[in-house]
Amino acid sequence: MGLHNSSHAASNHEDVDVVIVGAGLSGLIAARELHKKGQRVHILEARATTGGRMIRQTTKTGAVIDLGGQWGGATHHRFQALVDELNIKTFPSYYDGKGVLLWDGKRVEADLAKEPSNKVLFFEDEQIGQPADQITKAKAAMQAFRAIAASIDPDRPWTAPNAVELDRTTIRAWCDNNSESRLSDFELEWLSVVGGSGGFDPWDASILHLAWTQAVAPQDEGPEAWLLNGAAGQVAERLTNELRPFIHLNSPVHGIDQNAVGVTVHVGDDQQIQAKSAIVAIPPPLRNKITFKPDLPAEMRAFLQRSPMGSMIKVFAIYPSAFWRGQNLNGFAVGNLKTLKLTADSSLPSGTPGILAAFVTASEAVAFQQMTAAKQRQAVLDDLVAYWGPEAGLPEELIIHNWNQEAWSTGAFTSFVSPGAWTTYGQQWQQSHGRVHWAGTEASSRWPGYFEGAIEAGIQAANKATLHVNP
Numbered sequence: 001m002g003l004h005n006s007s008h009a010a011s012n013h014e015d016v017d018v019v020i021v022g023a024g025l026s027g028l029i030a031a032r033e034l035h036k037k038g039q040r041v042h043i044l045e046a047r048a049t050t051g052g053r054m055i056r057q058t059t060k061t062g063a064v065i066d067l068g069g070q071w072g073g074a075t076h077h078r079f080q081a082l083v084d085e086l087n088i089k090t091f092p093s094y095y096d097g098k099g100v101l102l103w104d105g106k107r108v109e110a111d112l113a114k115e116p117s118n119k120v121l122f123f124e125d126e127q128i129g130q131p132a133d134q135i136t137k138a139k140a141a142m143q144a145f146r147a148i149a150a151s152i153d154p155d156r157p158w159t160a161p162n163a164v165e166l167d168r169t170t171i172r173a174w175c176d177n178n179s180e181s182r183l184s185d186f187e188l189e190w191l192s193v194v195g196g197s198g199g200f201d202p203w204d205a206s207i208l209h210l211a212w213t214q215a216v217a218p219q220d221e222g223p224e225a226w227l228l229n230g231a232a233g234q235v236a237e238r239l240t241n242e243l244r245p246f247i248h249l250n251s252p253v254h255g256i257d258q259n260a261v262g263v264t265v266h267v268g269d270d271q272q273i274q275a276k277s278a279i280v281a282i283p284p285p286l287r288n289k290i291t292f293k294p295d296l297p298a299e300m301r302a303f304l305q306r307s308p309m310g311s312m313i314k315v316f317a318i319y320p321s322a323f324w325r326g327q328n329l330n331g332f333a334v335g336n337l338k339t340l341k342l343t344a345d346s347s348l349p350s351g352t353p354g355i356l357a358a359f360v361t362a363s364e365a366v367a368f369q370q371m372t373a374a375k376q377r378q379a380v381l382d383d384l385v386a387y388w389g390p391e392a393g394l395p396e397e398l399i400i401h402n403w404n405q406e407a408w409s410t411g412a413f414t415s416f417v418s419p420g421a422w423t424t425y426g427q428q429w430q431q432s433h434g435r436v437h438w439a440g441t442e443a444s445s446r447w448p449g450y451f452e453g454a455i456e457a458g459i460q461a462a463n464k465a466t467l468h469v470n471p
Contacts, residue, residue, distance in 0.1 A: 016040040017469045018462075019265045019275040021253045021290075024052020025451060026439040027281030028239040029082075029458030030465070031246060037462075039469055042273055043243060044265070046252035046408050050240045053409055054451065056233025060397050063353050064231045065316050067401045069413055069451055070346065070357070072232075073223035076452040078459075086238050089229040094345040097328040100387050101128050102335030107386070112332065116146075116220050121187055121334055134181045141175075141184035148211040149218070154445040157212040158426040167423040171202035171210050186336055192416075193362040194342050195219055197449060199310015199412030201362045206419040217447050227346065232451065252408075256280075257293040258435045266291075277468035279461045281439035284415050285309055286408065292433065300428035306421035307442070309411025313360040313368060313402045315340070315380055317395040322347045322354030324388055331356055333387040339364065340383040353396070356384065361412070369402055376400060414449030415442045435468050437461040 018034050020027045023045035031041045049055070053068035072079050072090065083090060098109040101123055110127035113119035117139075120128055125135050152160045160166065166174075171192055175185045188210065189202045197213035217223060228234070240247060248267075255266035256278055265273045280287060284307040295301070322345060324331050331345025339360055346355040358380070360368045368376060377398060384392040404411050417426075430443060439461035444453035 015274045016042045017276050018042075018465045019044065019263065019273050019278045020281060020439075021256075021265070021278065022052065022281035022440065023047075023050040023240070023247055023249075024281060024440065024454065025054045025236055025239075026441060026443075026454035026458040026461075027052075027279065028236060028243060029455050030279050030281060030439050030462045031243050032239060033459055033462035034465065035243065035246070037466060039466065041243075041246050042275070043247045044251040044253050044267055044273075045247065045249050048249050050247060050249070051233060051236035053403070053413060054233055054236045054454075056231035056237075057399075059316075059318055059399065061318050061353055063318055063355060065318075065346070065355065065357075065399070066231045066233050067314060067399075068233070068403070070227060070232050071224040071450075072226045072228070073221060073447070073450065073452065074225040075221050076223070076225075076447065076450065078455040079451045082455060083228060083235065086235060088234065088238075090226045091229065091349050092226050093224055094322075094325070094347065094349075094351075095330050095332065097325065097330045099123065099330055099332035099334070102333065102337060102386055103128070103130070104336065109329065112330075120183055121190070122332075123334075130183060134183055137179070137181035138183035138187065141179035141181060142187060144178055145184075145188065145207075145211065146214070148207065149214040152208075152212050152215040154212070154216045155430070156426075157208060157215075158423045160208065160211075163208060164423045166208035166211070167206045168420055169207050170419055171205060171207050174207035175202065190334065190341060191219065193364075194359055197310075197416060198414060199312040199361050199365070200416045204362075204418065205416050206422070208422055209417045209419075212422070213449075216445055217449055217453070223447070223450060224344065229348070235451075253290055255291040255293070256436055263435050277435040277437065277465040279437050279439050279458075279465055281458065281461070283309055283409065283411075283440060284442055285410055287438075292436070294434075296433055297428060299425045300431065300433065303417075303421060303425035303428050306418040306425065307415045308418070309404075309409070309415050310413075311362055311365040311404050312412030313365045313400060313404065315358040315360065315401075316346070316397075316399040317356045317358070317380070317384055317392065318397040318399070319354035319356075319391070319395050320352070322351035323391050324354070325351050329388075331388075335383075335387065337383045337386060339368065339379045340387070343384070343387055356388075356392070358384070365402075365404060369404060413441075414453075432464055437464045 441454040
């Protein structure tokens with residue numbers, strides 16, 4: 001669950017080159033990059049542990065799982081390089097055999113589509129048992145959506161053709177006008193509630209925002225291609241071991257002042273650290289808990305106010321073995337069920353124990369977290385049985401982790417942007433505030449919401465901070 005270190009912030013007026021706020025993956029990467037360059041760094045983490053949303057747990061059955069992010073992608077080159085450097089072994093995600101589509105109560109086993117042109121809800125279109133006219137209409141709507149995504153500059157989504165109108169149109173409203181099939185309605189909903197942008201409903205964000213998420217983190221590039229032996233959370237633990245002398249836990253930052261020569265970071269009741277620059281590597285909603293002097297530009301503050309975290313609850317069902325594999329099934333399921341929109345095989349290559357990861361998301365997560373623990377468990381088991389049969393209702397262990405209740409995360413694996421915000425305030429998205437620079441996966445224009453984005457943002461912030469250290 002992360003590594004503990006000193007619970008005390010630095011003594012007053014300690015001078016370093018760069019202060020990093022947040023010891024998640026992005027903050028740790030930023031600190032590591034700066035330390036390699038000979039810079040003096042100080043990392044302040046509000047939690048009692050490092051890792052942020054990159055955190056693992058050993059279960060009662062001895063399995064090691066990631067309560068937060070767990071996958072690496074086919075084009076996650078920075079993450080792959082980091083894992084290789086740390087000498088951590090990886091293995092491919094299990095996609096052998098057929099997956100399951102559960103649509104309006106009808107269960108169909110189908111192959112995952114190899115080509116986007118043949119894909120409907122991730123499966124080969126001819127195998128999902130839906131009317132041909134609905135499949136044709138669904139594919140036409142998704143083609144139109146992909147055309148919007150292809151027109152977006154990942155760094156400047158507000159410059160896309162017809163950006164203002166697209167940004168004022170919710171995903172739901174766009175579907176009403178452009179999708180003539182419930183299949184494509186659901187596929188776009190799936191991208192908002194579960195897909196890498198994750199955790200928001202189709203009425204919470206614009207079609208511009210959803211298209212941007214697919215421009216910067218396309219599902220077609222296989223973002224869930226591989227897993228790590230021993231779980232991904234060990235990456236943050238190993239980086240923590242490298243940087244241990246510079247990490248201070250239980251140290252929430254509440255103020256950052258700056259002038260022409262440096263910054264003063266206020267920690268705890270009356271402590272402060274002097275530095276030449278600061279990197280803030282925390283989710284956008286948490287930045288608004290920090291008082292900046294001079295204050296952030298009004299447009300930047302407004303953009304942060306319109307960048308909430310999605311709602312996400314992660315579920316693990318652990319079985320003696322991956323019984324679905326013996327049925328030529330791969331553990332991947334999608335369906336318009338009430339609780340679980342997705343399951344995925346997260347077992348080791350041996351299939352022992354068998355592990356299914358699943359998610360409760362968006363407004364359904366809000367309703368779910370108000371249930372009693374017994375009702376939560378039953379709702380999850382009901383959907384697992386619907387996907388995988390009676391054996392799925394008898395896990396050795398069922399783990400439900402609610403990220404919405406994490407005070408220093410406040411929600412899903414990334415933030416989203418409310419309608420109209422990109423074109424009104426978006427130009428402030430990645431702009432530094434003088435000597436204060438932004439990291440965290442949300443600050444990246446390539447794979448935000450994934451480990452790859454966190455690494456990218458950490459490196460970029462370190463490069464910017466170095467300019468203040470070595471002007």
